[in-house]
Amino acid sequence: MVSTPTLPAGSVGHVETRFADLPDPVRLDCGRELGPVRVAYETYGTLSPERDNAILVCHALSGDAHAAGYSRTTPEAGTRDGFGAERRDGAAGRSLGWWDGMIGPGKAFDTDHYFVISTNLLGGCRGTTGPSSVNPATGRPYGSDFPVITVADMVRCERAFLDTLGIERLAAVAGGSLGGMQALEWAVLYPDQVDAVVSIASTHALHPQGVAWNMIAREAITRDPAWQGGHYHGTGRSPDAGMGVARMVGHITYLSAPALADRFDRRLQFTEDIRYTIGEPEFEVESYLRHQADSFVKRFDANTYLYLSRALTYFDLARQHGGGSLTRALAGVSARTLLIAFSSDWLYPPAASQEIEEALRDLGKPVEYHLIEAPYGHDCFLLEEAQQTPIVRRFLADGRARTEKPS
Amino acid sequence: MVSTPTLPAGSVGHVETRFADLPDPVRLDCGRELGPVRVAYETYGTLSPERDNAILVCHALSGDAHAAGYSRTTPEAGTRDGFGAERRDGAAGRSLGWWDGMIGPGKAFDTDHYFVISTNLLGGCRGTTGPSSVNPATGRPYGSDFPVITVADMVRCERAFLDTLGIERLAAVAGGSLGGMQALEWAVLYPDQVDAVVSIASTHALHPQGVAWNMIAREAITRDPAWQGGHYHGTGRSPDAGMGVARMVGHITYLSAPALADRFDRRLQFTEDIRYTIGEPEFEVESYLRHQADSFVKRFDANTYLYLSRALTYFDLARQHGGGSLTRALAGVSARTLLIAFSSDWLYPPAASQEIEEALRDLGKPVEYHLIEAPYGHDCFLLEEAQQTPIVRRFLADGRARTEKPS
Incomplete structure (x- = not known):
């Protein structure tokens, strides 16, 4: 990461996507094992000597590991074109991370305090193993021989990846949309390893109209x-x-x-x-x-679109972990939870976040729910940085205050 | 039309789709002329000796001339399968009209009082000339050589068709969705020939999200x-x-x-x-x-879908007739207007009907607007017969009372 005078204030600077090969196959919900698995990732900020300041940021359907800063690199695996073409900076072909407004010095996920990690998710096409990766059994891309994956599988893959960095605990796991699903799944699967969850414009289970839209996209x-x-x-x-x-x-x-x-x-x-x-x-x-x-x-790779779309329609915390009850599914959560929803988001409507809030509150778990009035719909989680930033900063600062008090 | 003891009360009975050939070509908005034009139609009830009780019912994108009663017939032109397969009655392959709940003795459009006429619209694939009809210039189906048509073109075609029946004035013109657009267009194009307009779940111009959905469907x-x-x-x-x-x-x-x-x-x-x-x-x-x-x-024919979808996105009373002003566009209307919208309709939301109401009210024209609370979305105009019926019956009865008073 090199800072140059031409960068705007708050930028993490120039970044490069790196790659980690997991030592073991990932065991999947469908019963299959997947391996070898490579994970594309970027990091911003500095890991503390105590390794207690790591925040994992999870992306949504069409995102990638390049969450912040400027990138000149193009990950090889699975991409069919320049990286982040839509976000490309006019100058020098630099491309800006998809959540750059939220990650950096002084921003919501403040790299002066935190070591922020962003990975391309399992099944992706931006460097992490997915349907466009080579199937070792055939020497050709998996295509639809790739196993059907779930949000829980993505999270298991992220867990295994963090092990390769020597990171046991997360100060927080955060994301919007499908990324927010991953954050919630982390809190359920690894309750002792997550201090805080930030789930934005997300849900515990997509509503039937959302299931329908995703089905239509896959059929197309x-x-x-x-x-x-x-x-x-x-x-x-x-x-x-x-x-x-x-x-x-x-x-x-x-x-x-x-x-x-x-x-x-x-x-x-x-x-x-x-x-x-x-x-x-x-x-x-x-x-x-x-x-x-x-x-x-x-x-973007079409098969990746299919697999991720299916994973997010399958996601259903109550079905997976609670025998149909969301409260039961969340009973083991120990992380503090921050939920943010947007008034105009009709794909991941506020009602779903409220249901999570109620379930956690019934369980006596620490939870905050914020409804932001903003007009842009679901994309607000990418656009409404100004309103999200103070909420996220204060929520994370509360966490730091707690950890510092006992010492 | 034959009534049998097995028919439910209020049914217009068994009906057959008939066909009329227009004597002249139809002059289109795009500048082309289209001919010969055949119109598929059905009628229910009896035309009065004074010919003053005719109601034209206009269908929406996927409808046809078979609006009421039971049909055993299949129009030849343009269809690729049984007629109204989704509405087929279990017994004897009888198919029920798309607005049967609204048309019949004692129903909203009461065939004890009115002579109800339903046509397949211009560009259709259920018997009226459309892209799947034979192009006389080539001897083969028009396909995409069919001229691009507008809602006004449909209405001109309906006007020419009614001439063949010897009907000069309409007691009412009614429809939902694209049918409601035709009803409004009638009031603007032929102000002296329409006593009343019933426009349900419709608009003076589709909003941009609706334009987008239609574009996506056409692209598919x-x-x-x-x-x-x-x-x-x-x-x-x-x-x-x-x-x-x-x-x-x-x-x-x-x-x-x-x-x-x-x-x-x-x-x-x-x-x-x-x-x-x-x-x-x-x-x-x-x-x-x-x-x-x-x-x-x-x-259903794919090209008909394209042409009708385009016509309904083009429809814009203010642009076509008012130089951008809806009030100016409606200035010549002399019909009484009934507008019905449904609370859960997000494709043709109530706001559009309210805009029409305000414009007519500003002009001092007789207008009624009813918002019906119902959960089914845009399809309410096909499903919510119970709530629509008393509103439409009273509105039409008011019209009869007016015409009877002077005599």
Whole structure:
């Protein structure tokens, strides 16, 4: 990490994605074992001599290990295009981390205090082993031979990865959306190893409409003939058409209707009057969506989309750990929990965070729930840094105060 | 129309779809002329000697001329499967009209008083000329050579069709969704020929999120290689895969999230535990959506879907008729207007009906707006017959009282 005078204040500077090979296979919920497993990761800040200041940040469906700072590197495995193309800085092809506004000196996850670790999750396509990685049994990419994974599998993989860094306990585990699911799963699977959980714009189980949107996105990919049953690698064809549709569906569910109206209204793309076209974009919102789809398919693997989408629809703390009861599922949690939801988020609506809050409160566990009024929908967790930052900083500072008191 | 003892009370009985050939081509907004044009239609009730009791009912995107009663007929043009497969009555393959709960003796559109006419709209695939009809210039189906049509074009076609029946004035024009758009367009285009408008779950212009959903549905079809640029007829292939995705997207937008949760929750399809599958339906809601998609593609033409979807996103009364002002657009309306919206409809939200109400009220025009509390989303206009019926009956009775008073 090198700091240069051209970097804005609060930046962690230039970073590089690194890779760790897990010593053992990962045992999966589906009954299979997966190995070898490589994990792509980045770190920001400095690990304390006591190794007690590590925060694991978990990304959402389309994220990667590059959470903060500027990167010039491109992880080789599984990517089909430049890293973070949509976030690329104008100057020198530098690409900004997906949660840069939240991670850095003086930011929500303050690298003056914490050693922040970000990994690409299991099943990913940005350096961690996933469906586009080489299957040692065949010498070719797994494709749909990759085992079906769960959020718990991702967390087990993260646990094994932290072992390679010699980190036993986490001061916190944090994430938004699918990342927030991982944070909650950490608190349940490893209650003695997590001091605090920060779960943002997330849920204990996606509601049926969210299940439906994810199913439609997956169908858009698997119905594309270029998907070829999942074995498109090396064929010269890939299901870009279906992936584009999947991304467009996802994109609209990440935004709120008022945010779309504010930004695009019903403005036409090129002329003052309609052009009477069926297939071409006519409204600005149509053109925007097509652009989002085109840039996404260049940087993301379709199978990874399928596997992660399935994992997040399967995620259900009550079913997995509580025999149907969320309270029972959370009974063993010992971490302090911070839940943040956004008023306009209809994909991961505030009600789900409130259900988690109530269950933890019934159990007498320390929990805070904050509802942030913000208009952008689910994407607020990536955009509303100003409102999230003081909440997260104070929550983490409370944790430091507790650990310091006894000494 | 034959009444049999087995029919439920209030049924218009057995009906047959008939066809009318327009004597002249239809002049379209895009500047082209379309001809010959055939219109599929059904009628219920009896036309009065004064010809003053006709009500035109306009259907939505996936509807057809078969609005009420039982049909054993299958219109030939453009259909690829049995008529109204989803509404098929268990007995004898009889299929029930899409608005049967609203049309019949004693119902909202009371055939004891009114002569109700329902047509398949221009561009349709259920008997009226559309993209799957034969292009006289080539002897083959139009496909994407069919001209791009607007809601106003549909209304001009309906006007020309009513001329063939010798009907000059309408006691009312009514419809939900895209049908409600046609009703509003009638009031603007032919102010002297419409006594009353009933526009349900509709809008003066679809909001940007609705534009986006429609664009995604169209992209799902046009990205399917089997679409073949719109010329799939006679090739042995059709874009069923993409159409299925389009239908699934549409279907979710027609329902509310709470309605989906009520009906499906997160119940699994086959077993008590998940089966770790990427491509197969696992949750009941996934299986339901796939079934909806499969049955829809059997009965609907993909190009018709594209053309109607485009027409309803283009529809914008303020842009078309008011230079951007809805009030100016409605200035010439002389019909009484009834607007009904549903609390849970997020695709055609109540706000749009309220905007129409305000514009008409500012102009001093007679208008009623009713917000119905109902949980099913946009599909309420097809499902909430019990709450709509008294509102529509009283509104239409007021009209009869007015016409009877002067005499």
